[in-house]
Amino acid sequence: MNEEQVSRGPIGEAVLIAGPTASGKSALALELALATGGIVINADSMQVYRDLRIITARPTQGEEARAPHRLYGHVDAAVNFSAGTWVADAAKALGEAKAEARLPIFIGGTGLYFKALTAGLSVVPPIPAEEREAVRARLELNGAEALHAELARRDPRAAERLNPRDRTRIARALEVVEATGRSLLDWHREGQPPLLPKDSFRAVFLAPVRDELYARIDARFDAMLGAGALSEVEHLAARHLDPLLPAMKAHGVPALIRHLRGELSLEQAAMIGRADTRHYAKRQFTWFRHQLPEFEWVKPEEARAWLAAIVSTARDPD
Known part of the structure; x- marks a missing residue:
């Protein structure tokens, strides 16, 4: 693929770099930021947590020092961080980039974040803490299938779309209908406009060959363990946070916590962590293919040609 093939017109207001975990997104985003003076803005739902630098493969402090980075490690693990909150934070980062005349470069693997960025997001009112805790208490006491049956009585349309074992x-869905009296599906239809409308951005999805990607995922998980991921998870576990919180479900975290409790050997925990990450990568391919067709699919080895076209357009928009 040459530059003519990957270049599809003006660069627009922003660049979006997505792809499965371990596909080389962060390196490409940093290279683009250095070439254009841009700001790297995180669009990964786990890399927002300050407690999880190593296990989520966040950019290193050295990498963050080379170019401005935003929305990395700015949220405590005790927070149930939502896509709506991320959009609000992303709007501020986007405004900052525009004010400084810098190219905003959104990079990550969370499809919902990119969907919200480019297509808008439903606005669900904040759920009172007591409502949320009551639902979670029933979940722990009665199990997911019992709560699914309860949801089927309260909101049959939402229940029909959910796996009876999908706890989260x-x-x-149940906390929303209890707190608002309306189905989550109804709230989804009433959304806010996108931060980046159609044709205002360039977007790429890095799509490695599956077997090569899975080998990279396995190697990276082992490298994270070597870099101190287990100690990081041990500090997180010591906080005794709600296991349903997003940070507590980051890939590798639940299995490593089980290892720390003596339930699994380290190798067993690592096998589970690697497998969970590979399964997630597979889901990322499916999400972006069906939900975000505006992304250009590029093999990692062709990313430099795509990057060169972007840089050329940024320097010479005419």
Whole structure:
């Protein structure tokens, strides 16, 4: 693929770099930021947590020092951080980039964040803490399938779309209908406009060959363990946070916590962490293919040609 093939017109207001975990997104984003004087803005739902630098493969402090980085490690693990909150934070980062005449470079693997950025997001009112805690208490006491049956009585349309064992989504749908009296599906139809409308950005999805990607995922997980991921998870576990919080479900975290409790050997925990990450990568391919068709799919080895076209357009928009 040459520059003519990857270049599809003006660069627009922003560049979006997505892809499965371990596909080389961060390196490409940093290279683009250095070449254009841009700001790297995180669009990964786990890299927002300050407690999880190593296990989520966040950019290193040295990498962050080379170019401005935003929305990395700015949220405590005790916070149930939502896509709506991320959009609000992203709007501020986007405004900052525009004010400084810098190219905003959104990079990550969370499809919902990119969907919210480019297509808008439903606005669900904040759920009172007591409502959320009551639902989670029933979940722990009665189990996911019992709560799914309860949801089927309260909100049959939402229940029909959910797996009866999907603890997180069932709890979310039930807390919304209990707190607001309306289905989560109704709230999804009433959204806010996108921060980046159609044709205002360039977007790429790095799509490695599956077998090569899975080998990279396995190697990276082992490298994270070597870099101190287990100690990081040990500090997180010592906080005794709600296991349903997003940070507590980051890939590798639940299995490593089980290892720390003596339930699994380290190798067993690592096998689970690697497998969970590979499964997540597979889901990322599916999400972006069906939900975000505006992304250009590029093999990692062709990313430099794509990057060169972007840089050329940024320097000479005419």
